[in-house]
Amino acid sequence: MSEHGTxxxxxxxxxxxGNADRGSGGPPGVPPxxxxxxxxxxxxxxxxxxxxxxRLRSRACWQEAAELLLPAAERDPRAALCRAELLIExxxxxxxxxxxxxxxxxxxxxxxxxxxxxxxxxxxxxxLAYLGSVLGPRDRLDEAQAALGRTSALLPPxxxxxxxxxxxxxxVAENLLRDQTAAWIAYRRSHDGALARGDTxxxxxxxxxxxxxxxxxxxxxxxREGFVHSLRLREELGFTVGVAPALAALAEVSEPxxxxxxxxxxxxxxxxxxxxxxWLAGRLGEPACQTAGxxxxxxxxxxxxxxxxxxxxxxxxxxxxxxxxxxxDDRGAVR
Numbered sequence: 001m002s003e004h005g006t007x008x009x010x011x012x013x014x015x016x017x018g019n020a021d022r023g024s025g026g027p028p029g030v031p032p033x034x035x036x037x038x039x040x041x042x043x044x045x046x047x048x049x050x051x052x053x054x055r056l057r058s059r060a061c062w063q064e065a066a067e068l069l070l071p072a073a074e075r076d077p078r079a080a081l082c083r084a085e086l087l088i089e090x091x092x093x094x095x096x097x098x099x100x101x102x103x104x105x106x107x108x109x110x111x112x113x114x115x116x117x118x119x120x121x122x123x124x125x126x127x128l129a130y131l132g133s134v135l136g137p138r139d140r141l142d143e144a145q146a147a148l149g150r151t152s153a154l155l156p157p158x159x160x161x162x163x164x165x166x167x168x169x170x171x172v173a174e175n176l177l178r179d180q181t182a183a184w185i186a187y188r189r190s191h192d193g194a195l196a197r198g199d200t201x202x203x204x205x206x207x208x209x210x211x212x213x214x215x216x217x218x219x220x221x222x223x224r225e226g227f228v229h230s231l232r233l234r235e236e237l238g239f240t241v242g243v244a245p246a247l248a249a250l251a252e253v254s255e256p257x258x259x260x261x262x263x264x265x266x267x268x269x270x271x272x273x274x275x276x277x278x279w280l281a282g283r284l285g286e287p288a289c290q291t292a293g294x295x296x297x298x299x300x301x302x303x304x305x306x307x308x309x310x311x312x313x314x315x316x317x318x319x320x321x322x323x324x325x326x327x328x329d330d331r332g333a334v335r
Contacts, residue, residue, distance in 0.1 A: 052065075052068060053065045053068055053069065053086075055238075056068070057086060057089070057241075058237070058238055058239045058240050058241060058242075059240050059241065059273070060093065060240075060241045060273045060274070060276050062086050062087060062089060062090035062097075063090070063097075063100075065086050066083050066086050066087055066100075066104065069082060069083040069086070070083065073104075073107060073108075074107075077108065077111035077112050077113055077117050078117065080104070080107050080108040080111050081108040081117065081120050081121055081124065083104050083107075083108070084101065084104040084105040084107070084108040084121070084124050085124055086104075087100050087101040087104045087105075088101045088104075088105070088124060088127055088128050088131065091128065091131050091132075091135065092131055092135075092277075093241060093276045093277045093278070094276055094277075094278055095135040095136075095278050095279065096278075098132070098136060101128055102128070105121065105124055105125060105128060108120075108121050108124065109121045109125070115154055116154075116155075116159070116161070118154055119150075119151045119154035119155045119159070119161055119165075120161060122147050122148075122150045122151040122154065123147070123148065123151040123161060123164060123165050123168065125143075125147040126143075126144045126145075126146075126147030126148035126151060126168060126172075127144075127168050127171075129141075129143040129144035129147060130144040130168065130171055130172055130175075130176065133176055134175060134176075135279075141172070141176050141177075144172055144176070145172060148165065148168060148169050148172065151165050152165060152169075160197065162189075162193055163189075163190045163191075163192075163193030163194045163197060163199060163202055163206075164190070164199075164202060165190075166186045166187070166189045166190035166193065167186070167187065167190035167194075167202060167205060167206060167209075169186045170182075170183045170184075170185075170186030170187040170190060170209065171183075171209075173186055174209070174213075180213055180216065183209075183213065184210070184213050187206055187209045187210050187213070188210065190202065190206050191203065191206035191207070191210060194206055200233055200236075200237055201233075201234075201237060201239060203229075203233060204229075204230045204233040204234050204237070204239070204242065204246070205230070207226045207227075207229040207230040207233070208226060208227060208230035208245075208246065208249055210226050211223045211224070211225065211226025211227045211229075211230065211249070212226075212249070214226065215252065215253060220253050223252075223253050224250070224253040224254075227246065227249045227250040227252075227253060228250060230246050230249070231243070231246035231247060231249075231250055234246050240269065240273070241273060241276060241277070243266075243269055244265075244266040244267075244269040244270050244273075244277065244280055245266075245277060245280055247262045247263070247265050247266035247269070248262070248263060248266045248280060248283070248284070250262055251263050251266070263284060266280065266284060267284045270284060
């Protein structure tokens with residue numbers, strides 16, 4: 001079995017709240033969340049954002065959250081970077097609004113005053129290029145690798161930004177370079193750093209991606225452990241826009257009856273948010289025969305039409321999740 005399928009993730013198995021048959025315990029080092037842009041972390045985001053920004057972001061209202069940050073972003077490079085990250089996340093979930101993210105990121109890049117800020121802007125640049133490769137009109141792999149490489153050169157080994165950088169390098173390795181070993185190493189390093197720093201939201205991503213690699217290696221028990229942890233953390237954080245993907249992921253390692261319930265719950269959440277994430281809305285709306293075995297499209301997804309889109313959110317394209325297990329051959333733009 002491959003390396004990523006044999007190494008433990010960490011902590012004990014823990015189920016969703018109120019569902020004891022999914023295990024007990026939880027990942028160590030994950031404190032209760034706070035009220036900032038990135039709850040549960042003591043990083044740069046919390047000190048200059050408010051609970052209102054987080055609530056808007058978690059409900060897929062990125063434009064409104066970005067508007068609240070705009071006055072501060074025009075004078076504070078840290079706020080400018082937070083605003084850019086918000087709008088880049090909007091690209092992740094909507095596969096749209098690229099110009100808004102690009103404009104915000106240029107503002108952040110122009111205002112950097114320290115090496116740490118320069119590294120943060122470079123990391124954001126690499127992530128935007130990565131998303132452009134997966135969801136956008138052209139391959140930006142070289143740009144993504146160069147930007148993330150610059151970030152690594154700027155950050156000391158113990159820097160607060162290292163776990164996020166490692167996670168994004170893992171995404172590039174897994175989904176663009178198709179190197180699962182390199183991806184596992186990067187995700188594992190990110191996971192350990194996120195737990196050590198109490199970065200709850202990033203931990204929810206690392207649990208999920210390590211679990212996905214475990215599943216690809218045939219280890220369903222460790223995959224379920226990670227997917228359960230990821231879902232629990234997102235529910236506890238109130239990261240509503242991220243709960244549906246976590247539900248769909250858990251459905252992949254659940255018994256048929258439970259899997260159907262999880263996918264139905266995911267579909268209701270996507271519907272409530274006006275059709276985002278767009279890549280999940282399309283999969284949940286396709287017949288089971290079309291989604292079986294598709295990356296990001298769990299087998300047995302319920303039949304039915306995709307949710308009607310909210311204004312400003314494009315109709316879902318048939319594509320796998322950009323933060324999930326997608327390879328370069330899954331879209332013509334990145335082959």
